[in-house]
Amino acid sequence: MEIINNFTIFFYLLSTAGYVGFLFFQKNALNKAGKYFLLAGFLCNTLAIIYGFVLSGQMPARDLRETLCIASWAVVCAFLLLQYKFQLKILGVYAAPLAAVIMIISYQLPVKPVSSPDLFKSFWLFLHIVFIFMGEAAFALACGVGFLYLLQERAIKSKRHGFFFKRLPSLDLLDTTGYICIISGFTLLTVGLIAGFVYAKSIWGKFWSADPKEIWSVITWLIYAILLHERLTVGWRGRRSAVMAIVGFMVVLFTFLGVNFLLKGHHGEFTRW
Numbered sequence: 001m002e003i004i005n006n007f008t009i010f011f012y013l014l015s016t017a018g019y020v021g022f023l024f025f026q027k028n029a030l031n032k033a034g035k036y037f038l039l040a041g042f043l044c045n046t047l048a049i050i051y052g053f054v055l056s057g058q059m060p061a062r063d064l065r066e067t068l069c070i071a072s073w074a075v076v077c078a079f080l081l082l083q084y085k086f087q088l089k090i091l092g093v094y095a096a097p098l099a100a101v102i103m104i105i106s107y108q109l110p111v112k113p114v115s116s117p118d119l120f121k122s123f124w125l126f127l128h129i130v131f132i133f134m135g136e137a138a139f140a141l142a143c144g145v146g147f148l149y150l151l152q153e154r155a156i157k158s159k160r161h162g163f164f165f166k167r168l169p170s171l172d173l174l175d176t177t178g179y180i181c182i183i184s185g186f187t188l189l190t191v192g193l194i195a196g197f198v199y200a201k202s203i204w205g206k207f208w209s210a211d212p213k214e215i216w217s218v219i220t221w222l223i224y225a226i227l228l229h230e231r232l233t234v235g236w237r238g239r240r241s242a243v244m245a246i247v248g249f250m251v252v253l254f255t256f257l258g259v260n261f262l263l264k265g266h267h268g269e270f271t272r273w
Helices: 002-025 028-056 064-086 089-108 123-157 171-204 212-233 238-262 266-271
Strands: none
Touching (some): 002 064, 123 238, 171 212, 171 238
16 A cells, blocks of 8 residues: 555656656647646546555545545546646646645544544445535645646736746636536535535434534635636636635635644544544
């Protein structure tokens, strides 16, 4: 297991170097290297998750170490799908290092014994975790696209344009990509929450228990619901949408990590460390 994680981190770091090199030198070979190294890391990441599942017979999200491993996998998976659709090459300079950092943090955490194994033997938990993590990965990419949008907007307004102007896509493409990420993430999050409520009913006997994680998950859902509603009805686009995508992801991070560390609830079982 450790050697698989080592290779995952190694390939993600090589991918980061490739994409950073592409940002500076704009050589297509560097972009291809970044993509192929990222794909290699993704395959290792996938193998590690499958190995953990086969070894334990449970969903490998039993502590913070395993949870972060899945988070890294989800970010790369979402990026590869987005790359296939929009060919937004430059976003790799955000996605690859993000995946690498998550895996490095995961690797530093100790392996903890499972205290309640029955919690992890549920099809609904599997659906909940997969959809939630893919949704949050889409929000992470929307945040990255939001940063790129703000950088490009600033470059365009500058008289000399600067470093990013020729290296970043048009504002329209960035805005559209960010919107696709948010609507995809919102859909996945919705399905994941529904699966989570069903899972909660089967384990704790009720759909809703006012657990801090549940409350903040609903707050996260409402933030993105408001963003989508205002975009469709009022026309929130461009800079406002980019800023909201960044703010929304900060709430996602707090819901994912901050709630478990600062507030008590039964979801802390999944992120022990």
